[in-house]
Amino acid sequence: MSTFNETLNAMNGDSRTIPLYRFFGWQGGTVHQLAAATGLSVMDILYSPIGEGKDTLGGFSAIRTCGRDWRRDVLAPKHKGDLPYWHGVIAGFYATPWVERA
Numbered sequence: 034m035s036t037f038n039e040t041l042n043a044m045n046g047d048s049r050t051i052p053l054y055r056f057f058g059w060q061g062g063t064v065h066q067l068a069a070a071t072g073l074s075v076m077d078i079l080y081s082p083i084g085e086g087k088d089t090l091g092g093f094s095a096i097r098t099c100g101r102d103w104r105r106d107v108l109a110p111k112h113k114g115d116l117p118y119w120h121g122v123i124a125g126f127y128a129t130p131w132v133e134r135a
Contacts, residue, residue: 041083041124049079052126053119057109058101072114083120092121097129 053067054060068075083089095108112118 037124037128038083038085041120041127044123045079049123052096052123053078055126056096056101056122057105070109071112071119073116073119077116078119081116081120083124084117085124086117088117089121089124092118092123093125093128094121096122096125 050064050067053071054062057070059066064075064078067073067078071078091108091112095104099108
């Protein structure tokens with residue numbers, strides 16, 4: 034039986050980009066647009082190992098509790114380039130059944 038983080042680390046491509054699109058309220062886009070918006074590299078978004086711990090909690094909480102406008106306008110600029118934060122966003126999306134999936 035795999036852990037939640039092992040499951041996340043097995044994901045790439047759309048499995049990692051969809052939570053980031055939802056964070057920004059986008060219907061879709063390119064991984065290059067996500068890279069520009071998050072301050073991460075394309076490789077980080079698609080393949081970097083997702084860790085756990087206090088460094089990911091901000092993103093984990095933001096996707097679960099904050100409105101899109103607040104996330105996009107306040108949190109995204111504050112966390113540009115913060116890889117653990119964006120990993121938390123991905124983890125929070127998959128850990129939260131009520132987060133908008135469409």
